[in-house]
Amino acid sequence: MPLSDAARALALRCEPRVNELARHMARDSFEQLPGYAELPDDVKDLEIAATARHGVRLFLRRASEPHPGPGGLRLFRERAAQRAEEGMPLHLLLRTHALGVYVLWQALREASEPGEEGALIELVDLLLQSHHSLLGTVAETYMDERSALEAEQRERRRSLVRGFLDGALEPGNALLEELGLDGPALVLAVVLEPADGPDAGPGGPDGGSPVTVRRRMRRVQTVLDHTFGTELLFLFDADAGRAVVPGDCAPPDDLAPRLSRACGAEVRIAAVAVATPEAVPEASRTATEILRIARVCGLPPAVHGLDDVLLEFHLSRPGPSSRRIAALLDPVAARPELLRTLRTHLAQQQDRRLTAALLGLHPNTVDNRLARLAELTGLDLASPRGTALAIAALLLHDTGHEHGAHGSG
Known part of the structure; x- marks a missing residue:
């Protein structure tokens, strides 16, 4: 609903005080906010004062024009993004805007005369309507910028870690x-x-x-x-x-x-x-x-x-004999139940009953599977040499299988 002539006249009466109000906000009112005093003087006197001046003028223009256009928030978005990049806390940024609204309300009240209570209420209503939209824009822009900055920091950190772990980053960095x-x-x-x-x-x-x-x-x-x-x-x-x-x-x-x-x-x-x-x-x-x-x-x-896998680590190292040792398990490559039984049996120190319990089998079934594996591969799990060969073959077989799977992807 358009403002009354009395409300527009009251708003026009405040226009000569725009610069004064902006300076008052940036240098007096906001100083009471925790953390504001630590900001650089040029930020207060130039950027924050200019933003406050823009906000006051934007409100007065909307009050005086019968059909104000949309827009006017671009500077607030730019400043919110800038404050986010500089690390100003969001609560401090939002408090400056809220306190700025209060200072503007005081100016309108001081400029009003007896009998203009209705006009003052109209302007306060417009001020509060504009304020929630402004705060939403500022908070959204700030959070978007912080999210973008944090994503960049995480990516830089990931690159640093990856380079350090993979040897691409010089230790003296x-x-x-x-x-x-x-x-x-x-x-x-x-x-x-x-x-x-x-x-x-x-x-x-x-x-x-x-x-x-x-x-x-x-x-x-x-x-x-x-x-x-x-x-x-x-x-x-x-x-x-x-x-x-x-x-x-x-x-x-x-x-x-x-x-x-x-x-x-x-x-x-x-x-x-x-x-x-x-x-x-x-x-x-x-x-x-x-x-x-x-x-x-x-x-x-x-x-x-x-130390927990010292022997297995040594046996799994590639060398001239690696391919032939891994090939010992080729005859059972298509028999995953035999490989699973072998792996579990070795992990349980060749305890057939514990192996059977873990696999949900009868101990005789474990014996039959291991006998079939020995028949197909020639590995004698009853001898220390056969057990060592089985461990090495299993490790090298799995290594080759993993590399082949990665290479085919």
């Missing part, structure tokens, strides 16, 4: 020194275990969803940050992650169950300590390989170190 990574460190590799076997989704019965997996990995990071008392450089892709902990430290023994409780899924973690930043890339590769070997060997989810 100033950012690493700033983060305390110019000395000893602990390299961690983390993976969410599949719910039911190697083909199941990671992280529990509903863990196949990428959103669910990301949420769980963020919970993993939260627990790691709390455990080590700092925000770690943590990089995760899908259900696996890597992190670097600054300083000479070791993971607590109960870290894996704590991570599992936090994210609602079984978590396996490997840890490798290094003395210098130059050793981080190799330690990262070693930690990732420890996880793979621990999983292949059927070790329960826990905090794994190299």
Whole structure:
């Protein structure tokens, strides 16, 4: 509804005070707000004062024009984005706008005369209508800019972590020194275990969803940050992650169950300590390989170190004989139940009853499967040499299978 002539006349009466009101807001009224006094003088005198002046003029123009056009908020959007980039708290920004409305209301009240109460109410009504729209625009723009800035920071951080872990970032980089990574460190590799076997989704019965997996990995990071008392450089892709902990430290023994409780899924973690930043890339590769070997060997989810899989790690290293050892299992490549039985049997120190219980089989069925595997492959699990060959063949077979799967993707 258009304003009355009396309301427009009252608004026009305030126009000569626009510059004065803007200076009063920027230099007097806003000073009472916590944190405002710390802002640079040029920001107060130039940018904030100019924004206040624009706001007062915009309101008076809308009050005096019968059919004011839309627009006028572009400067507020620009300033909100600028304040977000500079790090001004959102509550301080919104309070300046709210206090500016109060100062303008005081000016209208001072300019009014007896008998103009109705006109004053009309202007206050317009002021409040305009204010909620302005606050919404400012808050939305600020949050959008902060989200964009935080996304850029996360991506820069991810690039830093990836470069450091993969060896593409020079150890003497100033950012690493700033983060305390110019000395000893602990390299961690983390993976969410599949719910039911190697083909199941990671992280529990509903863990196949990428959103669910990301949420769980963020919970993993939260627990790691709390455990080590700092925000770690943590990089995760899908259900696996890597992190670097600054300083000479070791993971607590109960870290894996704590991570599992936090994210609602079984978590396996490997840890490798290094003395210098130059050793981080190799330690990262070693930690990732420890996880793979621990999983292949059927070790329960826990905090794994190299000593836990020392023999298996050595046996799984590629060499001139690797292809021939891996080929020992080719005759049973199409028999996943035999491979699963072998893997479980070796992981349980060749205890046929425990193997049968874990697989839900009768012990005689385990014996029959192992006998069939020995018949097809020639591996004698009753001898130490045959057992060592079986372990090496299984590790190298799985390594070749993984590489082949990645290469075909």
